[in-house]
Protein backbone atom coordinates (compact mmCIF):
# COMPACT_ATOMS: atom_id res chain seq x y z
CA UNK A 1 0.00 0.00 0.00
CA UNK A 2 0.98 3.64 -0.32
CA UNK A 3 2.22 5.07 3.00
CA UNK A 4 0.97 8.46 4.17
CA UNK A 5 3.38 11.27 3.26
CA UNK A 6 2.80 14.88 4.26
CA UNK A 7 3.10 17.17 1.25
CA UNK A 8 3.19 14.18 -1.10
CA UNK A 9 0.31 11.69 -0.79
CA UNK A 10 -2.27 14.04 -2.26
CA UNK A 11 -5.14 12.95 -4.50
CA UNK A 12 -3.18 13.01 -7.81
CA UNK A 13 -0.28 10.99 -6.41
CA UNK A 14 -2.66 8.51 -4.81
CA UNK A 15 -4.47 8.03 -8.14
CA UNK A 16 -1.18 7.48 -9.96
CA UNK A 17 -0.04 4.96 -7.31
CA UNK A 18 -3.38 3.15 -7.43
CA UNK A 19 -3.17 2.87 -11.21
CA UNK A 20 -0.15 0.61 -10.63
CA UNK A 21 -1.82 -1.43 -7.93
CA UNK A 22 -1.41 0.35 -4.56
CA UNK A 23 -4.23 -1.37 -2.67
CA UNK A 24 -4.78 1.20 0.06
CA UNK A 25 -3.72 4.81 0.42
CA UNK A 26 -3.89 7.56 3.00
CA UNK A 27 -4.31 11.27 3.10
CA UNK A 28 -1.43 13.28 4.50
CA UNK A 29 -1.65 13.56 8.29
CA UNK A 30 -4.25 16.11 9.36
CA UNK A 31 -4.68 17.69 12.77
CA UNK A 32 -8.04 16.91 14.37
CA UNK A 33 -8.34 20.52 15.49
CA UNK A 34 -8.02 21.79 11.93
CA UNK A 35 -10.58 19.23 10.73
CA UNK A 36 -13.07 20.17 13.43
CA UNK A 37 -12.68 23.86 12.49
CA UNK A 38 -13.30 23.06 8.82
CA UNK A 39 -10.09 24.83 7.98
CA UNK A 40 -9.79 25.61 4.24
CA UNK A 41 -6.37 24.01 3.71
CA UNK A 42 -7.60 20.93 5.52
CA UNK A 43 -10.62 20.63 3.23
CA UNK A 44 -8.18 20.44 0.34
CA UNK A 45 -6.27 17.66 2.09
CA UNK A 46 -9.51 15.73 2.47
CA UNK A 47 -10.25 16.00 -1.25
CA UNK A 48 -10.89 12.62 -2.84
CA UNK A 49 -12.65 11.03 -5.82
CA UNK A 50 -14.62 7.81 -6.43
CA UNK A 51 -11.54 6.00 -7.83
CA UNK A 52 -9.51 7.00 -4.77
CA UNK A 53 -10.65 3.97 -2.74
CA UNK A 54 -10.10 2.43 -0.25
CA UNK A 55 -8.84 5.53 1.50
CA UNK A 56 -7.70 6.18 5.06
CA UNK A 57 -7.56 9.58 6.70
CA UNK A 58 -4.57 10.00 8.94
CA UNK A 59 -5.22 11.95 12.12
CA UNK A 60 -2.86 13.83 14.37
CA UNK A 61 -3.80 14.73 17.95
CA UNK A 62 -2.24 15.13 21.39
CA UNK A 63 -5.38 14.13 23.26
CA UNK A 64 -9.08 13.47 22.77
CA UNK A 65 -10.11 17.15 22.78
CA UNK A 66 -11.06 17.72 19.14
CA UNK A 67 -11.70 14.13 18.16
CA UNK A 68 -15.50 14.18 18.38
CA UNK A 69 -15.68 17.41 16.35
CA UNK A 70 -13.29 16.01 13.75
CA UNK A 71 -15.30 12.79 13.44
CA UNK A 72 -18.49 14.80 12.87
CA UNK A 73 -16.85 16.56 9.94
CA UNK A 74 -15.30 13.35 8.62
CA UNK A 75 -18.67 11.57 8.72
CA UNK A 76 -19.69 13.77 5.79
CA UNK A 77 -16.81 12.44 3.70
CA UNK A 78 -17.31 8.71 3.56
CA UNK A 79 -13.75 7.47 4.19
CA UNK A 80 -12.90 3.80 4.60
CA UNK A 81 -10.67 3.97 7.66
CA UNK A 82 -9.06 6.25 10.19
CA UNK A 83 -5.37 5.96 10.95
CA UNK A 84 -3.88 7.65 14.00
CA UNK A 85 -0.37 9.06 13.74
CA UNK A 86 1.94 8.19 16.64
CA UNK A 87 5.02 8.22 14.43
CA UNK A 88 5.76 11.71 13.11
CA UNK A 89 9.22 12.76 14.38
CA UNK A 90 9.07 16.46 13.42
CA UNK A 91 9.87 18.63 16.47
CA UNK A 92 7.02 21.03 15.58
CA UNK A 93 4.67 18.06 16.06
CA UNK A 94 6.30 16.22 18.97
CA UNK A 95 6.77 19.42 21.01
CA UNK A 96 2.99 19.63 21.22
CA UNK A 97 2.73 16.05 22.46
CA UNK A 98 1.58 14.72 19.06
CA UNK A 99 2.97 12.15 16.65
CA UNK A 100 5.92 10.15 17.98
CA UNK A 101 5.70 11.97 21.35
CA UNK A 102 2.84 9.60 22.19
CA UNK A 103 5.24 6.65 22.06
CA UNK A 104 6.45 7.90 25.42
CA UNK A 105 2.94 7.66 26.81
CA UNK A 106 1.59 4.29 25.65
CA UNK A 107 -1.27 4.34 28.13
CA UNK A 108 -2.43 7.75 26.93
CA UNK A 109 -2.10 6.63 23.31
CA UNK A 110 -4.22 3.59 24.13
CA UNK A 111 -6.89 5.83 25.71
CA UNK A 112 -7.02 8.12 22.64
CA UNK A 113 -7.30 5.09 20.35
CA UNK A 114 -10.09 3.66 22.48
CA UNK A 115 -12.09 6.87 22.10
CA UNK A 116 -11.51 6.80 18.35
CA UNK A 117 -12.54 3.15 18.09
CA UNK A 118 -15.68 3.79 20.16
CA UNK A 119 -16.74 6.87 18.20
CA UNK A 120 -15.68 6.07 14.64
CA UNK A 121 -17.98 4.24 12.25
CA UNK A 122 -15.04 2.84 10.26
CA UNK A 123 -12.04 0.70 11.27
CA UNK A 124 -9.29 2.50 13.18
CA UNK A 125 -5.57 1.80 12.75
CA UNK A 126 -2.43 3.33 14.24
CA UNK A 127 1.00 4.15 12.89
CA UNK A 128 3.89 3.83 15.34
CA UNK A 129 7.70 3.71 15.37
CA UNK A 130 9.97 1.31 17.25
CA UNK A 131 10.29 3.82 20.10
CA UNK A 132 11.52 7.30 20.96
CA UNK A 133 15.23 6.50 20.85
CA UNK A 134 17.58 3.52 20.94
CA UNK A 135 17.37 3.42 24.74
CA UNK A 136 13.60 3.36 24.87
CA UNK A 137 12.48 0.85 22.26
CA UNK A 138 8.92 0.04 23.34
CA UNK A 139 6.96 -0.78 20.19
CA UNK A 140 5.73 -4.07 21.63
CA UNK A 141 4.26 -2.39 24.69
CA UNK A 142 2.75 0.42 22.59
CA UNK A 143 1.34 -2.11 20.14
CA UNK A 144 -0.31 -4.11 22.89
CA UNK A 145 -2.00 -1.01 24.32
CA UNK A 146 -3.18 -0.19 20.80
CA UNK A 147 -4.53 -3.67 20.18
CA UNK A 148 -6.31 -3.58 23.54
CA UNK A 149 -7.98 -0.35 22.48
CA UNK A 150 -9.65 -2.29 19.65
CA UNK A 151 -7.79 -1.10 16.56
CA UNK A 152 -8.04 -3.17 13.38
CA UNK A 153 -4.42 -3.12 12.19
CA UNK A 154 -1.08 -1.58 13.12
CA UNK A 155 1.46 0.18 10.92
CA UNK A 156 5.02 0.29 12.15
CA UNK A 157 7.92 2.28 10.76
CA UNK A 158 11.00 0.35 11.90
CA UNK A 159 12.96 3.36 13.10
CA UNK A 160 12.97 5.40 16.31
CA UNK A 161 11.78 9.00 16.49
CA UNK A 162 15.40 10.11 16.92
CA UNK A 163 16.47 8.29 13.76
CA UNK A 164 13.95 10.27 11.73
CA UNK A 165 14.25 8.90 8.21
CA UNK A 166 17.85 7.72 8.25
CA UNK A 167 19.82 4.90 9.80
CA UNK A 168 19.01 1.24 9.62
CA UNK A 169 15.55 -0.25 9.86
CA UNK A 170 15.01 -2.49 12.88
CA UNK A 171 13.50 -5.56 11.20
CA UNK A 172 13.87 -7.57 14.41
CA UNK A 173 11.69 -5.17 16.35
CA UNK A 174 9.00 -5.23 13.67
CA UNK A 175 9.03 -9.03 13.90
CA UNK A 176 8.68 -8.87 17.69
CA UNK A 177 5.62 -6.66 17.28
CA UNK A 178 4.20 -8.98 14.63
CA UNK A 179 4.73 -12.00 16.90
CA UNK A 180 2.88 -10.49 19.82
CA UNK A 181 -0.21 -9.10 18.02
CA UNK A 182 -3.29 -10.84 16.67
CA UNK A 183 -4.27 -7.99 14.33
CA UNK A 184 -2.50 -7.44 10.99
CA UNK A 185 0.85 -5.66 11.09
CA UNK A 186 1.91 -3.56 8.11
CA UNK A 187 5.61 -2.76 7.95
CA UNK A 188 7.25 0.44 6.78
CA UNK A 189 10.87 1.52 6.41
CA UNK A 190 13.17 1.33 3.41
CA UNK A 191 10.63 -0.47 1.23
CA UNK A 192 12.52 1.10 -1.64
CA UNK A 193 12.77 -1.77 -4.13
CA UNK A 194 11.34 -5.21 -4.75
CA UNK A 195 14.31 -6.86 -3.05
CA UNK A 196 13.93 -4.70 0.06
CA UNK A 197 10.17 -5.33 0.14
CA UNK A 198 10.85 -9.04 -0.14
CA UNK A 199 13.32 -8.78 2.70
CA UNK A 200 10.72 -6.98 4.83
CA UNK A 201 8.19 -9.79 4.29
CA UNK A 202 10.77 -12.55 4.78
CA UNK A 203 12.39 -11.20 7.95
CA UNK A 204 9.36 -9.79 9.78
CA UNK A 205 6.54 -12.05 8.55
CA UNK A 206 4.46 -8.85 8.33
CA UNK A 207 0.99 -8.94 6.77
CA UNK A 208 1.61 -6.10 4.34
CA UNK A 209 4.04 -3.36 3.47
CA UNK A 210 3.61 0.37 3.08
CA UNK A 211 5.77 2.01 0.43
CA UNK A 212 6.78 5.63 0.97
CA UNK A 213 9.99 7.07 -0.54
CA UNK A 214 10.24 4.08 -2.87
CA UNK A 215 7.20 5.37 -4.76
CA UNK A 216 8.56 8.87 -5.33
CA UNK A 217 9.18 9.11 -9.06
CA UNK A 218 8.63 5.36 -9.20
CA UNK A 219 4.94 4.45 -8.86
CA UNK A 220 5.79 1.34 -10.92
CA UNK A 221 7.14 -0.18 -7.71
CA UNK A 222 3.58 -1.29 -6.85
CA UNK A 223 3.18 -3.16 -10.14
CA UNK A 224 6.59 -4.73 -9.77
CA UNK A 225 5.85 -5.97 -6.23
CA UNK A 226 2.33 -7.17 -6.99
CA UNK A 227 3.36 -9.08 -10.12
CA UNK A 228 6.16 -10.72 -8.16
CA UNK A 229 4.13 -11.70 -5.11
CA UNK A 230 0.98 -12.70 -7.00
CA UNK A 231 2.42 -14.38 -10.07
CA UNK A 232 6.12 -14.85 -9.33
CA UNK A 233 6.89 -12.70 -12.36
CA UNK A 234 9.74 -10.18 -12.50
CA UNK A 235 8.51 -7.29 -14.61
CA UNK A 236 10.97 -4.77 -15.95
CA UNK A 237 10.61 -1.04 -15.33
CA UNK A 238 8.39 1.12 -17.55
CA UNK A 239 9.29 1.83 -21.15
CA UNK A 240 10.36 5.37 -21.98
CA UNK A 241 6.96 6.05 -23.54
CA UNK A 242 5.09 4.76 -20.52
CA UNK A 243 7.22 6.77 -18.12
CA UNK A 244 6.60 9.96 -20.07
CA UNK A 245 2.88 9.22 -20.40
CA UNK A 246 2.60 8.80 -16.63
CA UNK A 247 4.47 12.04 -15.96
CA UNK A 248 2.03 13.83 -18.29
CA UNK A 249 -0.95 12.15 -16.61
CA UNK A 250 0.32 13.21 -13.19
CA UNK A 251 0.68 16.81 -14.40
CA UNK A 252 -2.86 16.67 -15.82
CA UNK A 253 -4.21 15.46 -12.48
CA UNK A 254 -2.51 18.13 -10.37
CA UNK A 255 -3.81 20.80 -12.74
CA UNK A 256 -7.29 19.26 -12.71
CA UNK A 257 -7.44 19.40 -8.91
CA UNK A 258 -5.36 22.51 -8.12
CA UNK A 259 -5.46 24.70 -11.22
CA UNK A 260 -2.62 25.53 -13.61
CA UNK A 261 -0.34 27.76 -11.58
CA UNK A 262 -0.75 26.11 -8.19
CA UNK A 263 -0.78 22.64 -9.77
CA UNK A 264 2.54 23.23 -11.51
CA UNK A 265 3.97 24.53 -8.23
CA UNK A 266 2.96 21.26 -6.58
CA UNK A 267 4.16 19.16 -9.50
CA UNK A 268 7.75 20.46 -9.62
CA UNK A 269 8.96 18.25 -6.79
CA UNK A 270 7.40 15.21 -8.47
CA UNK A 271 9.18 16.15 -11.71
CA UNK A 272 12.47 16.17 -9.80
CA UNK A 273 11.71 12.69 -8.45
CA UNK A 274 10.66 11.36 -11.86
CA UNK A 275 13.92 12.58 -13.35
CA UNK A 276 16.22 11.45 -10.55
CA UNK A 277 19.49 10.00 -11.76
CA UNK A 278 19.25 11.36 -15.31
CA UNK A 279 22.63 12.70 -16.34
CA UNK A 280 22.56 16.27 -17.65
CA UNK A 281 18.98 16.88 -16.46
CA UNK A 282 19.73 20.09 -14.55
CA UNK A 283 19.02 22.60 -17.36
CA UNK A 284 15.65 20.93 -18.02
CA UNK A 285 14.78 20.98 -14.33
CA UNK A 286 15.76 24.65 -14.16
CA UNK A 287 13.37 25.30 -17.03
CA UNK A 288 10.66 23.38 -15.18
CA UNK A 289 11.20 25.63 -12.17
CA UNK A 290 10.77 28.75 -14.29
CA UNK A 291 7.46 27.96 -15.94
CA UNK A 292 3.91 28.14 -14.61
CA UNK A 293 2.28 27.27 -17.93
CA UNK A 294 0.93 23.85 -18.73
CA UNK A 295 1.89 23.98 -22.44
CA UNK A 296 5.48 24.85 -21.61
CA UNK A 297 5.65 22.12 -18.97
CA UNK A 298 4.33 19.58 -21.47
CA UNK A 299 7.12 20.61 -23.88
CA UNK A 300 9.64 20.08 -21.08
CA UNK A 301 8.21 16.62 -20.44
CA UNK A 302 8.47 15.87 -24.17
CA UNK A 303 12.16 16.73 -24.02
CA UNK A 304 12.60 13.81 -21.62
CA UNK A 305 12.63 11.54 -24.68
CA UNK A 306 16.21 12.72 -25.18
CA UNK A 307 17.16 11.27 -21.77
CA UNK A 308 14.93 8.28 -21.38
CA UNK A 309 17.22 5.65 -22.90
CA UNK A 310 19.66 6.58 -20.17
CA UNK A 311 17.24 6.25 -17.25
CA UNK A 312 18.79 4.16 -14.44
CA UNK A 313 15.69 2.04 -13.81
CA UNK A 314 15.10 1.19 -17.49
CA UNK A 315 18.66 0.06 -18.12
Ligand SMILES: Cc1cc2nc3c(=O)[nH]c(=O)nc-3n(C[C@H](O)[C@H](O)[C@H](O)COP(=O)(O)O)c2cc1C
Nearest residue numbers: 003004005006028029127157188189190191212213
Ligand atom coordinates in the same frame (compact mmCIF):
# COMPACT_ATOMS: atom_id res chain seq x y z
C1 LIG B 1 8.06 13.35 2.78
C2 LIG B 1 7.53 12.38 3.79
C3 LIG B 1 6.37 12.68 4.49
C4 LIG B 1 5.86 11.77 5.42
N1 LIG B 1 4.68 12.05 6.04
C5 LIG B 1 4.10 11.12 6.85
C6 LIG B 1 2.82 11.33 7.40
O1 LIG B 1 2.15 12.35 7.18
N2 LIG B 1 2.31 10.36 8.20
C7 LIG B 1 3.00 9.21 8.47
O2 LIG B 1 2.51 8.35 9.19
N3 LIG B 1 4.22 8.99 7.96
C8 LIG B 1 4.78 9.91 7.14
N4 LIG B 1 5.99 9.65 6.57
C9 LIG B 1 6.66 8.38 6.86
C10 LIG B 1 6.37 7.32 5.81
O3 LIG B 1 4.99 6.98 5.78
C11 LIG B 1 7.21 6.05 6.05
O4 LIG B 1 6.77 5.42 7.23
C12 LIG B 1 8.69 6.35 6.17
O5 LIG B 1 9.11 7.24 5.13
C13 LIG B 1 9.52 5.08 6.10
O6 LIG B 1 9.40 4.46 4.87
P1 LIG B 1 10.53 4.56 3.72
O7 LIG B 1 11.86 4.36 4.42
O8 LIG B 1 10.16 3.45 2.80
O9 LIG B 1 10.41 5.91 3.11
C14 LIG B 1 6.54 10.55 5.67
C15 LIG B 1 7.71 10.26 4.97
C16 LIG B 1 8.20 11.16 4.04
C17 LIG B 1 9.47 10.80 3.30
